[in-house]
Amino acid sequence: xxxxxxxxxxxxxxxxxxxxxxxxxxxxxxxxxxxxxxxxxxxxxxxxxxxxxxxxxxxxxxxxxxxxxxxxxxxxxxxxxxxxxxxxxxxxxxxxxxxxxxxxxxxxxxxxxxxxxxxxxxxxxxxxxxxxxxxxxxxxxxxxxxxxxxxxxxxxxxxxxxxxxxxxxxxxxxxxxxxxxxxxxxxxxxxxxxxxxxxxxxxxxxxxxxxxxxxxxxxxxxxxxxxxxxxxxxxxxxxxxxxxxxxxxxxxxxxxxxxxxxxxxxxxxxxxxxxxxxxxxxxxxxxxxxxxxxxxxxxxxx
Amino acid sequence: xxxxxxxxxxxxxxxxxxxxxxxxxxxxxxxxxxxxxxxxxxxxxxxxxxxxxxxxxxxxxxxxxxxxxxxxxxxxxxxxxxxxxxxxxxxxxxxxxxxxxxxxxxxxxxxxxxxxxxxxxxxxxxxxxxxxxxxxxxxxxxxxxxxxxxxxxxxxxxxxxxxxxxxxxxxxxxxxxxxxxxxxxxxxxxxxxxxxxxxxxxxxxxxxxxxxxxxxxxxxxxxxxxxxxxxxxxxxxxxxxxxxxxxxxxxxxxxxxxxxxxxxx
Numbered sequence: 001x002x003x004x005x006x007x008x009x010x011x012x013x014x015x016x017x018x019x020x021x022x023x024x025x026x027x028x029x030x031x032x033x034x035x036x037x038x039x040x041x042x043x044x045x046x047x048x049x050x051x052x053x054x055x056x057x058x059x060x061x062x063x064x065x066x067x068x069x070x071x072x073x074x075x076x077x078x079x080x081x082x083x084x085x086x087x088x089x090x091x092x093x094x095x096x097x098x099x100x101x102x103x104x105x106x107x108x109x110x111x112x113x114x115x116x117x118x119x120x121x122x123x124x125x126x127x128x129x130x131x132x133x134x135x136x137x138x139x140x141x142x143x144x145x146x147x148x149x150x151x152x153x154x155x156x157x158x159x160x161x162x163x164x165x166x167x168x169x170x171x172x173x174x175x176x177x178x179x180x181x182x183x184x185x186x187x188x189x190x191x192x193x194x195x196x197x198x199x200x201x202x203x204x205x206x207x208x209x210x211x212x213x214x215x216x217x218x219x220x221x222x223x224x225x226x227x228x229x230x231x232x233x234x235x236x237x238x239x240x241x242x243x244x245x246x247x248x249x250x251x252x253x254x255x256x257x258x259x260x261x262x263x264x265x266x267x268x269x270x271x272x273x274x275x276x277x278x279x280x281x282x283x284x285x286x287x288x289x290x291x292x293x294x295x296x297x298x299x300x301x302x
Numbered sequence: 303x304x305x306x307x308x309x310x311x312x313x314x315x316x317x318x319x320x321x322x323x324x325x326x327x328x329x330x331x332x333x334x335x336x337x338x339x340x341x342x343x344x345x346x347x348x349x350x351x352x353x354x355x356x357x358x359x360x361x362x363x364x365x366x367x368x369x370x371x372x373x374x375x376x377x378x379x380x381x382x383x384x385x386x387x388x389x390x391x392x393x394x395x396x397x398x399x400x401x402x403x404x405x406x407x408x409x410x411x412x413x414x415x416x417x418x419x420x421x422x423x424x425x426x427x428x429x430x431x432x433x434x435x436x437x438x439x440x441x442x443x444x445x446x447x448x449x450x451x452x453x454x455x456x457x458x459x460x461x462x463x464x465x466x467x468x469x470x471x472x473x474x475x476x477x478x479x480x481x482x483x484x485x486x487x488x489x490x491x492x493x494x495x496x497x498x499x500x501x502x503x504x505x506x507x508x509x510x511x512x513x514x515x516x517x518x519x520x521x522x523x524x525x526x527x528x529x530x531x532x533x534x535x536x537x538x539x540x541x542x543x544x545x546x547x548x549x550x551x552x553x554x555x556x557x558x559x560x561x562x563x564x565x566x567x
Contacts, residue, residue, distance in 0.1 A: 300437075
């Protein structure tokens with residue numbers, strides 16, 4: 001007697017297809033149903049507009065209040081008020097990409113240089129941190145081995161690493177990239193490791209029952225299951241990286257938004273400092289939102 | 303009758319924080335090829351643990367577990383498992399879920415077209431040809447469980463292991479899937495071990511019902527042969543005296559002999 005009995009032979013079998021008549025039935029009913037939502041169309045648009053306006057009122061009020069308070073505080077002339085800052089910003093952003101030597105470049109160049117440093121440092125942190133997180137999450141021995149080092153180094157202020165970077169790389173730009181690297185690696189390691197530990201046992205059992213090779217377990221089960229956690233780590237990391245770059249560039253100089261803030265302070269151009277604060281905030285917000293969007297794309301419903 | 307799955311004095315002991323937990327004690331059972339055996343018992347009696355021993359997900363602490371004459375070393379595709387909570391990977395479509403299993407088992411020997419056909423055939427066998435490119439969260443619980451069955455069948459396993467496969471479904475869907483399972487098993491002449499807590503399901507589907515005592519240290523309390531002719535029709539069986547007699551025996555075991563022990567404990 002052959003051992004394999006549950007082979008899938010379908011010859012001569014005619015499958016009943018229960019879904020087909022239901023679909024047909026729905027189609028025949030549809031025309032009489034359809035006009036209703038169309039008639040409700042304009043109403044629905046109005047409803048949508050009402051909800052959208054309703055959602056926008058509180059944030060708009062908050063911003064107005066903020067600008068009002070700012071104007072009030074700026075009234076005695078110690079810091080520039082909203083309108084002075086606005087006029088200065090219009091002038092500044094009229095020509096964001098001028099280049100008059102290394103210490104006088106447009107705001108656009110400064111932002112791009114900072115973003116480039118963040119990109120490189122953060123990218124390298126991801127390349128190292130995510131695989132490391134996988135290993136730490138998968139093997140208890142390795143987790144126990146790295147735990148003391150991680151808990152010791154993680155709370156260290158990122159800028160404390162700057163002298164080490166300057167010493168090793170002997171240049172300002174790689175030193176600030178190094179600071180970005182070391183400060184953004186921890187959230188990625190920890191979140192990836194936590195994600196790997198939280199992969200449901202059911203999914204791993206599926207892998208065992210199907211006798212999937214380890215590489216398939218990694219690509220088909222572990223990685224997709226952990227991806228939302230990784231993206232959380234990435235999101236936290238990019239926030240930290242963007243926070244840190246401003247401070248690092250203030251100390252190291254060169255072209256970059258942090259240096260620009262310090263340079264404008266030396267010029268006593270306070271409008272530009274306030275503009276820089278907004279620019280840093282807006283760029284940070286955009287980075288965050290881009291990653292939130294990415295995370296939503298790759299998350300899965302249970 | 304050829305002994306196909308053979309369990310010989312199986313004991314399963316789990317280490318826990320409070321010491322050792324003796325889940326199964328001296329379980330000996332053989333299942334013949336083409337036989338449909340259900341394991342029934344109250345919650346926590348270790349019936350899933352016993353199924354997992356055959357699946358290779360739990361290893362026995364002592365005793366021997368054999369499948370087709372060989373010791374069960376761990377999980378493997380020769381024993382297709384259908385999990386209670388379907389366990390489909392949510393980031394893959396139904397087709398991809400089944401294809402993953404097919405690819406692992408037959409990927410080395412067969413071409414792409416053949417693998418695709420295998421996955422599609424398995425999904426058609428469980429009447430899911432229409433929804434195969436949907437993701438698990440887009441289909442109903444009953445359909446998910448069908449995909450789970452298709453995934454197990456697609457590997458052409460020697461034994462099909464079902465762990466309360468219909469437990470989470472509503473009564474109508476459950477009846478429908480039971481009928482489908484009977485059809486598939488009849489078509490493929492498969493060997494099946496199924497865990498259930500549903501007496502009607504056990505009597506309707508099984509050739510033999512293994513009734514387990516309450517844990518800890520659960521044993522086989524009684525084995526009942528269901529000699530009703532196949533194909534079986536649930537409507538006709540409802541008025542069949544022999545069916546009702548068999549059903550009564552299982553109920554008596556579960557609710558008189560085992561309940562009393564539970565209350566006394």
